[in-house]
Amino acid sequence: xxxxxxxFKEAVSQTSLTDVYxxxxxxxxxxxxxxxxxxxxxxxxxIKLDDEVLLNEHLGSLVDFSIGRNxxxxxxxxxxxxxxxxxxxxxxxxxxxxxIKGGVNLYHCALSKQVSNQGDSVGYKIEIFFYQ
Amino acid sequence: MKTRILFAxxxxxxxxxxxxxxxxDTSKVNLDVLKAPSSPAFNLLGxxxxxxxxPTDVNAxxxxxxxxxxxxxxxxxxxAVELAPVxxxxxxxxxxxxxxxxxxxxxxxxxxxxxxxxxxxGPEGKEDVDSLRKSKAGFGFKFSIIRPKxxxxxxxxxxxxxxxxxxxxxxYFSAEAxxxxxxxxVLVRDSLRKLTSIYPRGDxxxxxxxxxxxxxxxxLNTKINEDGNVExxxxxxxxxxxxxxxxxxxxxxxxxxxxxxGLTLDFPDDRFNNSLVSKGGAWLTGGFESGNQGLTVMGxxxxxxxxxxxxxxxxxxxxSKDVSTFDAGGKLLFNGFSGRLALSTEVIYRSILTTSTIDxxxxxxxxxxxxxxxxxxxxFAFGRNFDGAISKGGNLIAxxxxxxxFGSARKISSN
Numbered sequence: 425x426x427x428x429x430x431x432f433k434e435a436v437s438q439t440s441l442t443d444v445y446x447x448x449x450x451x452x453x454x455x456x457x458x459x460x461x462x463x464x465x466x467x468x469x470x471i472k473l474d475d476e477v478l479l480n481e482h483l484g485s486l487v488d489f490s491i492g493r494n495x496x497x498x499x500x501x502x503x504x505x506x507x508x509x510x511x512x513x514x515x516x517x518x519x520x521x522x523x524i525k526g527g528v529n530l531y532h533c534a535l536s537k538q539v540s541n542q543g544d545s546v547g548y549k550i551e552i553f554f555y556q
Numbered sequence: 557m558k559t560r561i562l563f564a565x566x567x568x569x570x571x572x573x574x575x576x577x578x579x580x581d582t583s584k585v586n587l588d589v590l591k592a593p594s595s596p597a598f599n600l601l602g603x604x605x606x607x608x609x610x611p612t613d614v615n616a617x618x619x620x621x622x623x624x625x626x627x628x629x630x631x632x633x634x635x636a637v638e639l640a641p642v643x644x645x646x647x648x649x650x651x652x653x654x655x656x657x658x659x660x661x662x663x664x665x666x667x668x669x670x671x672x673x674x675x676x677x678g679p680e681g682k683e684d685v686d687s688l689r690k691s692k693a694g695f696g697f698k699f700s701i702i703r704p705k706x707x708x709x710x711x712x713x714x715x716x717x718x719x720x721x722x723x724x725x726x727x728y729f730s731a732e733a734x735x736x737x738x739x740x741x742v743l744v745r746d747s748l749r750k751l752t753s754i755y756p757r758g759d760x761x762x763x764x765x766x767x768x769x770x771x772x773x774x775x776l777n778t779k780i781n782e783d784g785n786v787e788x789x790x791x792x793x794x795x796x797x798x799x800x801x802x803x804x805x806x807x808x809x810x811x812x813x814x815x816x817x818g819l820t821l822d823f824p825d826d827r828f829n830n831s832l833v834s835k836g837g838a839w840l841t842g843g844f845e846s847g848n849q850g851l852t853v854m855g856x857x858x859x860x861x862x863x864x865x866x867x868x869x870x871x872x873x874x875x876s877k878d879v880s881t882f883d884a885g886g887k888l889l890f891n892g893f894s895g896r897l898a899l900s901t902e903v904i905y906r907s908i909l910t911t912s913t914i915d916x917x918x919x920x921x922x923x924x925x926x927x928x929x930x931x932x933x934x935x936f937a938f939g940r941n942f943d944g945a946i947s948k949g950g951n952l953i954a955x956x957x958x959x960x961x962f963g964s965a966r967k968i969s970s971n
Contacts, residue, residue, distance in 0.1 A: 439781055439782075442778075463650040464652055465651060467651060467721075468718070483718065484651040487648050505732075507725050507728065509721060509801050511804050544789075544794075547724075549781040551773070555752075556752075
């Protein structure tokens with residue numbers, strides 16, 4: 425059976441994500457993946473932990489980026505703002521595949537939007553609250 | 557019906573690929589005859605490009621397999637799939653900035669494609685006769701080893717796009733900061749932070765209150781994001797980026813090296829533990845890409861096993877069974893003096909590796925063209941053909957030509 429839930433999810437635009445992520449009291453690093461899609465698109469991202477800028481104007485995807493230790497990020501907010509521009513001439517799909525690891529569980533969420541015109545840009549916003 | 561059409565295409569294309577040298581006029585042959593196919597497996601198997609599934613993620617691949625196997629209950633009569641593993645395993649390597657990279661890891665993954673095909677049909681006109689059906693499978697792959705870098709012009713356009721994206725990011729933050737709901741966002745965040753200090757640890761109210769506050773925060777963020785995107789669309793940076801992105805074309809300059817290979821297997825008694833390699837091929841293509849101007853160098857080496865037509869055998873003297881051939885070619889093209897002078901040299905070598913019945917042969921052509929203006933071009937060609945029949949002394953096969961147009965001078969666009 426095709427994964428209907430996934431197919432449905434792909435058909436719906438979602439450019440904003442607000443969620444929680446459980447951390448523990450350890451000193452283990454919490455890391456994020458921010459994989460930009462679809463093929464050939466251009467992106468720029470800024471990542472903040474509360475008001476502290478962790479990464480400014482980063483181009484493209486990000487893999488295993490450490491945002492801090494479990495114990496140090498509790499009760500803090502991770503904010504990611506990304507602009508994705510549809511450069512590919514083959515399709516108009518834009519998206520972000522976002523995941524977190526290093527806390528209590530793995531977390532994954534995909535955001536996407538099919539733009540109407542070639543060259544359009546989309547602002548994506550992700551906010552994660554870390555709790556214990 | 558579909559099966560019959562597919563069958564016709566399969567054998568039609570097989571003949572086309574391996575008979576690409578058939579009826580070749582050796583005085584006009586050029587390097588294109590050695591070019592690597594875009595999908596080695598399908599070309600070797602003879603599958604039509606329109607019958608090929610090209611899934612771009614694991615789900616699409618699973619769906620494609622499921623459809624072709626009737627929900628995994630039967631082997632399909634034909635199935636062809638082309639995969640770019642980068643879509644499945646290396647999605648982090650597919651953004652535009654990654655396509656700038658020239659290191660092997662990026663170049664390999666971004667260019668690596670696998671092609672696989674399977675057919676189970678009878679001969680032409682009897683495709684659906686079960687007793688005559690034979691199984692064939694094809695496998696192929698291709699990848700780049702060296703890829704040219706962005707040209708200076710492409711790099712400038714890319715840099716300009718990045719500038720516009722930086723402005724858009726600032727515009728988005730600005731829209732967010734002045735949004736009427738942002739103050740409430742700050743309040744909700746503060747409330748979430750204070751939960752653990754208000755309630756004792758383990759209190760159930762922490763969970764319920766967190767859920768309520770997060771739901772409100774999600775509502776606020778969704779609205780702010782929607783409005784931020786609307787405002788973004790009205791900015792000059794958005795429109796400028798749109799124009800740049802819409803016209804963005806990648807031009808590359810520098811050395812390149814690509815490799816492609818494929819083979820087909822026949823299963824004579826339809827048992828998968830008994831197979832024969834019926835065709836095989838490998839192509840290595842390299843050179844120097846100079847963009848629109850300057851020097852372009854290209855070389856191709858091709859190995860084929862049991863081709864339908866042997867390039868070096870113009871008169872069909874030998875059978876292709878168990879025969880391996882090696883062909884190679886090179887091309888050098890120079891455009892200078894603002895496109896007025898064009899010099900090109902092309903050499904093609906062809907040989908049969910497994911028999912000495914036919915000696916290796918080669919062809920060399922040198923062409924030059926100079927635009928002297930007002931519709932007049934000076935051309936000169938010199939060369940040696942495969943058979944050497946027209947070679948005499950200096951192997952001159954062409955002459956000096958002076959072409960002049962009739963009537964009044966006409967302007968010819970340089971484009």
